[in-house]
Amino acid sequence: MPRARMLLVEDDAALSELLTWHFTREDFDVARTADGEEALLLAREKTPDIVLLDWMVEGLSGLEVCRRLRRSADTANVPIIMLTARGEEEDRVRGLExxxxxxxxxxxxxxxxxxxxxxxxxxxRPALAGETLSYADIEMDTVGHKVRRGGETVPLGPTEYRLLKHFLEHPAHVFSRERLLDAVWGHDSDIEARTVDVHIRRLRKAINTGERADIIRTVRSAGYALDTSE
Incomplete structure (x- = not known):
């Protein structure tokens, strides 16, 4: 099971220490700070798998940190849990919005x-919860690097495997070509965005054999998603 990276943003030193102890014991790799600006720097340096974010922290407010994390392509899909003494419904709604x-x-x-x-x-991020990713009738063994659909083995090239793994980690999320390039090929890649289309076609051909439904949805002017809703 991969070790999950946590970013803890909390200005109560005693609580921060307590939470770090609990999550380290649960095998999380915890980076912590009491400062909103530093939190954004830490998230940029090493993208966390989850963020615990206090509403009231030094520098930028928790709400503003949350807003900026959502605007950044690297952290747009990182789950964020807000910690706060504010219990009013209006405040909860603001945090969620x-x-x-x-x-x-x-x-x-x-x-x-x-x-x-x-x-x-x-x-x-189901990949962090176990060794098997699944969606609809597709299963991926992330340890054995094996993919099955409907119980039958699906042979995939390494790039198609990484593409499918990314989709399985974020089912029903629509990703632009640029986002997929970052996630699958890396930030420093000089590959053209249209290359994504080629690998999507290869992935479709591999997993949609026979009478199987096309599980990869093309969203016009937006990108692609692993989605059975249509």
Whole structure:
């Protein structure tokens, strides 16, 4: 099971220490800061798998940090759980509308927060919750690097495998060609965006053999998604 990277943004030193202890014990790699500006720098240096973000921190507010993380291509899909003493419904709605995935009101039990983080990761980044990714009738063994659809083995080239893995980690999310280039080929890649189309065609050909439905949806002017909704 891969070790999940957590960014903890909390200006209460005692609480930050307590949460770091609990999540390190659960095998998280925890980077922490009490400062909103530094949080953005840390997220840029090494993209976290999940962010625990206090509403009131030094420098930028938690809401503004959340807003900027959502605007950045690198962190747009990173799950964010907001921690706050604010319990009013209007405040919770503001946090969620800004882009938070979940909301925990202080005081809370660290064990409950560990469970909530696990639930969010299983929903948003299932690769971190186990060794098998699945969606509809597709299964990927991330340890054995094997893919099956409907129980039958699907042979994939390495690039198509990485593409499918990214889709399986974010089912139903629409990704532009540029976002897929960053995620699958890397930020320094000089490959043209149209190359993505070629590999999408190869991936479709491999997983949609026979009478199987096309599970990769093309969204005009937006990109591609692994989606059975249509």
């Amino acid at each position: 800004t882009g938070a995935d979940d909301y925990v009101t202080k005081p809370f039990s660290p064990r409950e927060l560990v469970a909530r983080v696990g639930a969010v990761l299983r929903r948003v």
